Amino acid sequence: MTDDLKKTDAREGGGVLASINSLLTGLKVTTRKLFGPKVTLQYPHETVEMTEAFRSCIAFVRFDDIDTHDCIACDACAIICPSDCITLTGDRMPNSKKKRVDTFFVDFSTCSLCGLCLAACPTDTLKYSTDFDEAGYQRAWVEDLTEPFDDPPIEELAEILIKREEEQKAARKAAREAAKAAKAAAEAAAEAAAEAAGDAAVDAADTGSSDA
Numbered sequence: 001m002t003d004d005l006k007k008t009d010a011r012e013g014g015g016v017l018a019s020i021n022s023l024l025t026g027l028k029v030t031t032r033k034l035f036g037p038k039v040t041l042q043y044p045h046e047t048v049e050m051t052e053a054f055r056s057c058i059a060f061v062r063f064d065d066i067d068t069h070d071c072i073a074c075d076a077c078a079i080i081c082p083s084d085c086i087t088l089t090g091d092r093m094p095n096s097k098k099k100r101v102d103t104f105f106v107d108f109s110t111c112s113l114c115g116l117c118l119a120a121c122p123t124d125t126l127k128y129s130t131d132f133d134e135a136g137y138q139r140a141w142v143e144d145l146t147e148p149f150d151d152p153p154i155e156e157l158a159e160i161l162i163k164r165e166e167e168q169k170a171a172r173k174a175a176r177e178a179a180k181a182a183k184a185a186a187e188a189a190a191e192a193a194a195e196a197a198g199d200a201a202v203d204a205a206d207t208g209s210s211d212a
Helices: 003-034 076-080 116-120 154-211
Strands: 058-060 086-092 099-107 126-128 142-144
Touching: 076 086, 076 116, 099 154, 116 126
Parallel strands: none
Antiparallel strands: 058 126, 086 099, 099 142
16 A cells, blocks of 8 residues: 555544544534424524614503603704604693693604604603514505504593603602702711810810920
8 A cells, every 4th residue: 555545544534533523513412402492492482582682673662651642743853864754743741831742653664763753752752672573565664653552532542641740850859959968068067077086186176285
């Protein structure tokens, strides 16, 4: 057998061993995953839980204290939108200076999900939804964000929102008074500490004079 044939046989033998080793490694990984916890969801029969960081189509926030959104139809989102894809209507509520949105149409075929509307919203009532399987079946994909909300009659809703606003004002006033009282107490404590330190220094000086 020549040297070339010996080298060829050695390479072929090493290749066979390497193939067997690779196969065993793959089977080891497969066997370990086979008896491990399942990570695959049977979509669409199982719901996919997306994280809060997932950015899908914009939607209204449902506040727990009023069980609805808090859009005041200020037009800030529509004005700042670079795609000009937001169109809304609204009117003032009875016995209130605040407005309430009636319709909030968004053309998601042109929305770029830039987030400027979320940043401009004064009531923080806009958010990114976590619906990953949103899809439009027409070229003009327009949705009304108010549709998922079944609001009570406008008079009743106005009373709820007015009461909520009064509670928020009372909470802010109480927080300001508490902060003011805490500041006054801290200043009084600082003055007392400074006075005590001054008295201690005077006593120390008197004691030194007496010893001399």
